[in-house]
Structure formats: structure tokens, C-alpha cells
Amino acid sequence: MSFDETAYMVDTEVLLIRAFLAVIVGGLIGAEREYRSKFAGFRTMILICLGSFLFTTFGIHITGGTNDRIASNIVTGIGFIGAGVIFQSENRINGLTTAATIWAVAALGMGIADGQYVLVLICTFVILISLLFLTRLENLIDNINQSRTYKLTTQYRENLLHDFENLFKKYGLTFKRLKQTKNGSSISGMWIVKGSQADHEDFIRYIFADPEVTEFEF
Secondary structure, eight states: OOOOGGGGOOOHHHHHHHHHHHHHHHHHHHHHHHHTTOSSOHHHHHHHHHHHHHHHHHHHHHHTSOOHHHHHHHHHHHHHHHHHTOEEETTEEEOHHHHHHHHHHHHHHHHHHTTOHHHHHHHHHHHHHHHHHHHHHHHHHHHHSEEEEEEEEEEOOTTHHHHHHHHHHHTTOEEEEEEEEEETTEEEEEEEEEEOHHHHHHHHHHHHTOTTEEEEEO
């Protein structure tokens, strides 16, 4: 089956319109990330979307058709950029949403290069809705059931850690003990604790008022 090279020939004006659309799409999503003070913001998302568009466009025109190797290399390269915005801080993984957004923006740039305008615009709308409004739903879910890491230190006495665990149960919290450490006359315990925000706050207030607790990380 012969390859029709003319099917992939696009006027310069069309290419410029597509490039402009890549800037608009990347800018809209980047503005949301910039508003939330994320590492990959306005300029970064524009460059990612435009860069993916250019690589895909050049791949089509240089090779005379779609180039799977260029597409796969774009995905690989974007993976490295996305990994750069993921970091761990205070027992939490941050940057996953931004990394996923980078990945999606690159796909939009590739879609624009292929002329899939309707699909790109619909997906851009879905991404913006997810970033702007689903955060509220996440916060609601987090209020119902959130996970925290607690570390409690106090003077050693027998069954002390079990007493804390009974206290978790009293406040409606579920837990998993991570480790326990005895240092001289002190003993520390660390747990992953799950429950509603209100139950966590009640427990924290109780611990703040407990004179036996010498150190509390939460």
C-alpha cells in the first residue's frame, strides 16, 4: 500500500494557527497551576504544549507521516520533566497532580499537531474542571477520612503505647504502628492514623492538654 505524502501537507497559516492554539491551551492550564503557586506554572505549561506540538509536527513533515518513535520519545522526555516536580515532604508525596498535568498538556500538544481540535478543546475543558473544581471534592473526602502520621514521646512506663492506641480507638481513629523507640527513660511511638478531620482535632486537643507527653509530631 503506497503512502500519500500530500495527505500530510499543511499550509503555513494552518501550522501557525495550530501553534497559537498550543500556546492558548498550555497557557490556560498553566494559569491555573500558576494561581496555585505550583512549580510548573504558566510559562512551563506553554512551553511543554508548544514543544510537544513542534516535535510532533516536525516528525510528521520530516518523515512524511506519523512517527511512532518521536511520539514515544516525547512521552519519555515528559516523564523526566514530570518526575522533577515530584518530591517528598513531611511524610507526604507532593507534585503528583502537577506531574500528571504536564503529561496531559504534552498529549494536547500532540493532538493539536494532528489537527484533533475538537478532542483537544474538550479534553482541555475536562482538565481545567478537574483542576479547578475537583479540589473541593478532594477536600470534602479528606475531611471525612484523612491519614496523618503521629509521633508521641513521653516518660517510659509499661503498656504506654497500648494506652495511646486505646485512645485512638476512643476518638474513632484507626491506626497502624510504624515503630517504637526507647531512649533512656523516654519512649516514642509512631503511627499512621486514619479518621475524620474532627476526630483528629479532638485527639490533638487531648494530647496538647496531656502533661505527660513531652514531644508530639503530627
